[in-house]
Amino acid sequence: MNKDILKVLVDEKQLDEMTTRLAKEIDNDYFDNSEHVILLAILKGSVVFMGDLMKKLQTPVEIEFMKVSSYGATTKTTGNINIHLDLQRKNIEECDIIIVEDIIDSGRTLSYLVNYLLNKGARSVKTCTLLDKPSRREVEFNPDYSGMKIPDEFVVGYGLDYDEKYRTLPYVGILRPEVYNS
Numbered sequence: 001m002n003k004d005i006l007k008v009l010v011d012e013k014q015l016d017e018m019t020t021r022l023a024k025e026i027d028n029d030y031f032d033n034s035e036h037v038i039l040l041a042i043l044k045g046s047v048v049f050m051g052d053l054m055k056k057l058q059t060p061v062e063i064e065f066m067k068v069s070s071y072g073a074t075t076k077t078t079g080n081i082n083i084h085l086d087l088q089r090k091n092i093e094e095c096d097i098i099i100v101e102d103i104i105d106s107g108r109t110l111s112y113l114v115n116y117l118l119n120k121g122a123r124s125v126k127t128c129t130l131l132d133k134p135s136r137r138e139v140e141f142n143p144d145y146s147g148m149k150i151p152d153e154f155v156v157g158y159g160l161d162y163d164e165k166y167r168t169l170p171y172v173g174i175l176r177p178e179v180y181n182s
C-alpha cells in the first residue's frame with residue numbers, strides 16, 4: 001500500500017462490484033428506452049470510474065467530457081462554476097445525458113451542471129457518482145445512481161487526487177492527515 005494512505009476505504013473488489021451494479025442499474029433504465037445515451041465524464045477525477053463503468057454497460061452509449069471547477073483560472077465563468085471545457089453537441093435535444101462523477105461533496109457542481117445541460121436543451125439529465133459525502137452538502141442534491149456513501153474523510157485514489165497526486169492508485173484510500181497538514 002502507498003505509504004501516504006492511512007487506510008483503504010474501498011478496495012479493488014468492492015470497486016468492481018460497485019461498477020457492475022451501477023452499470024446494471026443504468027442498463028435497466030436506458031437499454032430499451034433511448035437512442036442517444038451520452039456518458040458525460042467530469043474531468044479529471046471521474047476518468048477511472050468512467051473507464052470501468054462504460055466497459056460494463058450493455059446499453060450503447062457515446063462518451064463526452066467536460067472540465068469544470070468552483071474556483072481557479074477560468075475560460076468562461078457561469079454562476080459559481082467555471083467551465084474550462086464545455087460540451088459541444090449539435091443534437092443535444094435528442095440526448096439523454098448521464099453525468100459521471102467521482103464524488104459529490106457540497107453538491108454545487110452537479111446541481112449546477114444538471115440545470116446547465118437542461119437549459120442547453122438536453123432531452124434528459126441524470127447523475128451517477130462513485131462516492132457521495134452527504135454530510136458535506138451545501139445545496140440539496142441526490143444522485144440518480146450512487147456507488148457508496150462515505151464519511152467526511154479525505155479520500156484519494158481511483159481518480160481522486162490531493163494536489164494532483166494519487167489518482168492512479170487502484171483503490172480509494174484515506175490520506176494520512178500529516179500529508180495535507182504539513
Ligand code: PRP
Binds near residue numbers: 069109
Ligand atoms: C471534485 C469532484 C467534483 C466536485 C465535487 O472535483 O470531481 O467535480 O469536486 O464537489 P462539490 O460537490 O462540492 O461541487 P475537483 O474540483 O476536485 O476536480 P478534479 O476532478 O479535477 O480533481
